[in-house]
Amino acid sequence: MNLETGVKNTWCPRCGHFSILAAAKAVIQELIEKGERPEDFAIASGIGCHAKIVDYINVNSFYSIHGRVPPTISGMKIANPDLTVIGFAGDGDGYGEGVAHIVFAAKRNIDITMIIHNNRIYGLTTGQFSPTTPQGQKTKSTPYGNPEYQLNPIKLMLGSGATFVARTSSFDLNHMKEMIRQGIAHKGFAVIDVVEPCISFFNATDYIRKNAYVMENHDSSDINKAWERAGEWNYTLEGKIPIGIFYKEDKPTFDELLLKGKNLRKS
Amino acid sequence: MNLETGVKNTWCPRCGHFSILAAAKAVIQELIEKGERPEDFAIASGIGCHAKIVDYINVNSFYSIHGRVPPTISGMKIANPDLTVIGFAGDGDGYGEGVAHIVFAAKRNIDITMIIHNNRIYGLTTGQFSPTTPQGQKTKSTPYGNPEYQLNPIKLMLGSGATFVARTSSFDLNHMKEMIRQGIAHKGFAVIDVVEPCISFFNATDYIRKNAYVMENHDSSDINKAWERAGEWNYTLEGKIPIGIFYKEDKPTFDELLLKGKNLRKS
């Protein structure tokens, strides 16, 4: 199965998005080799540098508009629950413009997987602060320092009722793949926050490389422990960054509860 | 100071909104008596039964559109930080249509107070399920039971970084007043979730009356304890409902950080 589209990649050299592309492609490839039909993949992205990813993977895709990935792929899932739908969003796209949708997708526990390219900056629009840009950071729109406190999306997702909340780092390909693999395997809403650098506008390469570490002995079935661990790193430029699954819970999904076994596309 | 507008109240008899109106009016009255200028109050509401409250309190007000109270009053505050701005929203209005805004107002810690009339239903549109309607509940739009899990807004607000998160009950006038008083006094973003019945479409009067109790020995400065307590009641129709301040933290507000002492209205 050839997942290449032949489209020229226009990301800046060493952009974190490359690794996410590699990880996602590898996992899709893996699943197809294991017998999933390539026809049953449907991916979507919003708008941002990250969003170009749909042009780089040769499966069914919808290049949507800024912030609207969760409802778009939810619509696909409801139309045809046999599809494996994966959404790619940026921190601006997913936690900013479209934050309402990710909160509600989590709340509903619809069976979709959201991969957030969290470079903590608006890349494509050339470097304004994003919801996860640390306070004080100088950006194009805050040349004297960002006056906003940054969001902790792990906490936000826990607070929204997400049943699979994970963080990974774009510098750890294997870990990324494992998180994506598990996120897709999770029956229900899965969000994977990928901490990565934007080389051109917020190059935290060294910091992320040095400080990301895989959580051990964490009980991901305990919502209170998940919350506490989420508080360990607050999306600043200081301290260690725990990666791994913060929380996982199994419960009936929205699409199951809504469709009760129907497939609208095939009915 | 006469806070009456003379407008005929059109809420259903025994609607929870009456008590919220009484409490809010009492606190505003109190503050004016203590010396705050009546001119310096500015309130706003979205759209919903709750929203009629601005027609019933004779201070400056803006009857906004559905879901948009937080940016509206944030604009007032940024324009003139001498104003005391209070927003009234419904559960549909504040946690549904406008959820993005309340998440970001919390994140920024802008000095506004949001009072949420949480009757867990869309009242004005005659009874569709809202973000906080319990799963399984039969409503106009889900006559065979709500397929969505309900949101726990206390958790959502903690996850968004709110610095003052409280819950109260429309059946406890004094407690409501105390929460509103403290919410307004809090320098920063304050959200008060008022659990109340909609007599016509989700009459949980008895349940709320019986089960709301004031938290004691709760350390509201501890974010992890706040989270745990928030998990005590999950917006179902079962179990006790802790009311009081879940979390409170003092840190510089967005308007301070942004304006650095300026008043745009007066400059």
Place this chain on the structure above:
Amino acid sequence: MDVSILVGGQAGDGIKQAGVIIAKIFNEIGYHVFIYDDYQSLVKGGHNFSIVRVSDEKVHSHNDHVDLLVAFNQDTIEKHKWRTKETIYDSDKVKTDGTGIPAQSWAKGKGSALLRNSIFIGAICKYTGVDLKIAESIIKNSFHKLLDENMEALKFGYDSVEKKHDFKKIGEPREVMTGNEAISLGAAAAGMKLYIAYPMTPASSILHYLAKYGEKLGVVTVQEENEIAVANMAVGSCFAGVRTMVGTSGGGFALMTETVSLCAQSETPVLFVVSQRAGPSTGVPTYTMQADLKFVLNAGHGDVTRVVIAPGDAEESYLLTGKTMNLAWKYQIPGFVLVDKHISESTFSAELGEVKPEEPKLWDGKGEYGRYKLTEDGISPMAFPGDVYTCKGSSYEHDEKGLTVEEETDMINKMQEKRLRKMEVLREELKGEETVKVYGNPDSKVTLLTWGSTKGACIEAAKELGLKVVQLLYLEPMPMWELEKHLKGRVIAVEVNATGQLADILGIKEKILKYDGRPFTPEELKKKLEEIL
């Protein structure tokens, strides 16, 4: 035979339901019916009324004058006494002339004030000479609580008044439905499998209706967190091959406009129902207006392709919603059903036409699939995820495979032209369809131009004055080829908005407008016409 009955009381009295039952009773004996509902943005109290018009001819509007007033409270008398000759009222709550029934005390004695409805319905049966059995069977099908008490109440009401008229069975019953029900049924008949909405008056009852009867119709309903999510979820489900409709009113539609443009660029056939109410902004939210016309015609940034239709009653709502669904899929463009509160929430007699799903141009399975193949008619064959794996939709300008194009100006031109070409083909197709309807006196020198909910009033006023009426069904593409034929001589546009939006688009100078949220009645329109003719 043309009789109007006004039932009035408070929100919470069940006035609306009473109106529907009265209409169904007369429908049962073969009459045409129309119900106008009037209520405010509140749930209990206030003043609600329904005017039920019963006629042996087709009717699509109510009149100012009514033949019988049924008053649940004093307010109804104060507000409507001027309209009527005869009155039946609750003598426990109302002081007036006419026939009083101690309804409140009787109903309370039986355990529920809501029983008053059945009392008055019984009274109306006697008054009009209709067999009480008809009311009994309708009430049995409508109410599920206190059935015995309701039967007693009917009887009590029946026995409390004198017979004044003698309505006989004149034919077989028709369907009785609101505009919103007709839209729901028309979409379902055209293959809709998914309806997505966020509640908003006057579109909400589509959601309620389909949530309740969806199982039977093969339609699933989803209520989303806001209108943006609604529209984009619909994009996702259409992309995955499922016919999807969304519904809202002007303010909610505003939030969908970014997605309208997405539909045009990505060629995704979402069907939008926009039911207008009195604006701007929240305005007078439970009343009617036709002031979102220009907004809907021009919504979305860029050169957006679309099809927009405006039905004027329930039958047209059914047929044209089905038609729009099929056209949207055939041409892969967003479709719009533009109605207003006066159609959505009014109740009509209806004989439904035939609607069925028409297959769009599908991919033949040969070669590699590309979503945006350039073709002569601009229409690219469709295929869906699950069937293929190279179906790539996009909001960006794109090549035939759906991959982004920024530098190749040639491809940009081709794709812009492809999208416009589809509209040319659609325009040609519509030349063979009924895009306008003409009523009344064909030789009249004066023509009334109507669209949507002013249809009923226009036809009746024109009939009395001997005028011609042209009703515009399609608003985009605008059927100029028909209008040029029919809009000759003196043309007067009749619209329920403050600026005369259709008149402005067509360059028509003379117009009769109304913008207090209330629809025209034929009487009122006739008076206004007489002033200027």
Place this chain on the structure above:
Amino acid sequence: MDVSILVGGQAGDGIKQAGVIIAKIFNEIGYHVFIYDDYQSLVKGGHNFSIVRVSDEKVHSHNDHVDLLVAFNQDTIEKHKWRTKETIYDSDKVKTDGTGIPAQSWAKGKGSALLRNSIFIGAICKYTGVDLKIAESIIKNSFHKLLDENMEALKFGYDSVEKKHDFKKIGEPREVMTGNEAISLGAAAAGMKLYIAYPMTPASSILHYLAKYGEKLGVVTVQEENEIAVANMAVGSCFAGVRTMVGTSGGGFALMTETVSLCAQSETPVLFVVSQRAGPSTGVPTYTMQADLKFVLNAGHGDVTRVVIAPGDAEESYLLTGKTMNLAWKYQIPGFVLVDKHISESTFSAELGEVKPEEPKLWDGKGEYGRYKLTEDGISPMAFPGDVYTCKGSSYEHDEKGLTVEEETDMINKMQEKRLRKMEVLREELKGEETVKVYGNPDSKVTLLTWGSTKGACIEAAKELGLKVVQLLYLEPMPMWELEKHLKGRVIAVEVNATGQLADILGIKEKILKYDGRPFTPEELKKKLEEIL
């Protein structure tokens, strides 16, 4: 004297900045300048170019042919060789004829490839005979890093080529600014204190500019979570008495349309800047188009009142933004500055006119304050929270105090009429203003109709062909009184969109359109005109 220089390379090479510095150099010696920037939706790589046009007459457009090509890479040669007579290029990276400079190796030796910019600027100075000191002082003001190295680079470039031209100082410098900078300054001059936005090309640079220079201009900037928040925060701040502007492009504007309607109903004077780009939807996001015209004119549900202006260069952007701000506040209606990428991001010479804040009608402090007092001209005196305590704004239809009205049809009528009355008064006021501009041959039988960014190309093409040009500045109210005077004979609309939106509104049949995202050049337009004249 009219010379064009094209600088081309990759994103990340600093091409845009090079263009600006070149323009500033010629500005310094009294020339008019214009810069067209061309880039894609990526940050590194791809192909960027700037065309700097230098002239002793006013210019608002670039041409296809350039006099000098400055190539940072081979791509630039392949793409632009056809345009040019002479070439300066980086001989480390490019193979072609002309003057090669080993820029890459020299710059890398000094520590930064970005020094190539200064090398080529130095080379251009020598080539055109401009004193290197001018470049030195401009670079000192623009760059803050590697200053010494940049000075050396200038010198190196200067010494690497032969002098070919001899540009002398012909006058004093003017302002050099982009359309977006002019909009920012015009709004600030008219009293803007708050600018709120969510980033979106091509409006983002207003946010960047005001964030950087706001302190000096007395303007605070806020970036919100999305465009809905932006628009509603602006409603809040305007309600509290602070002049506020927001800026976005079509897709972001779509999300603001519910609030446009709110502004009309609540009479809140938010100023919207909509800078168009190539659509529909994401389209070709870094390229230009004028296809949001109908959307902006009709955005918002209900009968919305608004004022919309379309400047065609930086000077007009400054003056008319100021004007729109003042009109919005005077009439308490939403105001719109409608531009496109080709104005927002192009750089112009400008001599700024006079703009100052004009006081709206304020409350006289007598009696109890009511926000919506009914007055003869429809304008209610303003007062703000902090000054009064009974200022009640509303999205609902309301009475004079701003309290909700649903049943009183009389008050509903009065308020609808009051809002429309303001527009009548505004229309009368504009009859005394310059709402259209006329250029070229007044006796020509052919008139080009232009709005916004097609102005420059139209004026130049018309000059060569002896035609008349009418430029529309106000789009709402549409100045029919002027258009009727000037649009006589054969009228050809020139627009950068696929359907001819203005032509359609005005019923103009003949049009020249372009919709590949690229603006017209005078040469191209002239050719198209010659084909049909």
